[in-house]
Amino acid sequence: MLKKIYYKYLQSLLIFSILVTIIYIVLRQFVSDLVSQNVPFLILIFVLVTAISHYIVTKTDVERIERKPNPELSKDQQMKEIAAIERKFITRYMGITTVKMLSYQLLI
Numbered sequence: 421m422l423k424k425i426y427y428k429y430l431q432s433l434l435i436f437s438i439l440v441t442i443i444y445i446v447l448r449q450f451v452s453d454l455v456s457q458n459v460p461f462l463i464l465i466f467v468l469v470t471a472i473s474h475y476i477v478t479k480t481d482v483e484r485i486e487r488k489p490n491p492e493l494s495k496d497q498q499m500k501e502i503a504a505i506e507r508k509f510i511t512r513y514m515g516i517t518t519v520k521m522l523s524y525q526l527l528i
Contacts, residue, residue: 422479429478433471437466437467440463441460444459469524473517477509477512477513480505480509480513481509484505484509487501
């Protein structure tokens with residue numbers, strides 16, 4: 421399931437990146453003074469960072485989706501397990517988003 425979700429996201433990401441690159445090429449032809457020559461490298465870095473971070477977050481989300489109830493545990497214990505998985509997902513998502521934003525600011 422993880423591979424299917426991730427490959428679909430990668431496909432969308434690559435299509436979007438190709439469109440942005442085409443727009444960059446067109447803009448470079450008409451207004452080369454306003455467009456930086458570093459844009460292709462920035463696009464590549466954004467694609468790589470986004471692909472890696474999405475994989476990490478999706479991996480945690482798939483753990484939550486594929487979790488099977490354990491009949492040996494009480495409802496309270498099962499809810500605690502679900503809450504732990506949710507906290508793990510939120511922590512990873514917020515941590516990765518923060519690191520991405522700070523690194524993008526430093527890069528730009």
